[in-house]
Amino acid sequence: MSIELEMAELESAEDFLTYFGIAYDPGVIQICRLHILQRFHDYLKHRADTAPPTHEQYRDCLARAYEDFVHSDAQTEKVFRVFKRAAGIATVPLSSIRRARP
Template identity: 40%
Template sequence: MSRFLEDLRSLSSAEEFFSFLGVEFNPKVVQVNRLHILKKYQTYLKACDGEGNGESVSRETHKRCLERAYADFLTSDARSEKLFKVFQSEAGKAFVGLDAILPLAAAECSESKVNSSAEA
């Protein structure tokens, strides 16, 4: 593994990625959208590198991907980008399947039986 990749893997905050790759940024934009920017950066890297681990792309490509992800959030927001599941569902519509409800109902029913036998 190259020294660049070792250094890249040691980064933990969005600001560290920006500084390490030499990308200028507005701290207010990054503060509000840090996870979304890094997720979009990862998406762009995967498009450049089939495996998505970034090992076969250059430092310049990493920089361009981060710049592009950051630029997306200068003109957009997290809801519009829909990177995370919470933003992917339609507004006001949620679906809970019966497979999620039935085990809860069965457990509640069993608990009621146990409590009523203990009271008797």
């Protein structure tokens, strides 16, 4: 079975961490589970390598995402848009920028 198919069966942050053999503190997961999984996704998305990730690359991205929240918190890391907006960080999609019509 491919790693993508195996990962499709994982349901929680704990499942992902266990699957990749990453020791974790349940207290960190309880507070930051969605933030960790989103950061994991972001790290995978922004990899320089265009080839499909290997098991080790998936593991490294997840371990890095988890460690971000062991040493910090959700408000500091600003993973989700709501925290970015609260800090005054805004993004505007290019598709919404147009010339004004006379």
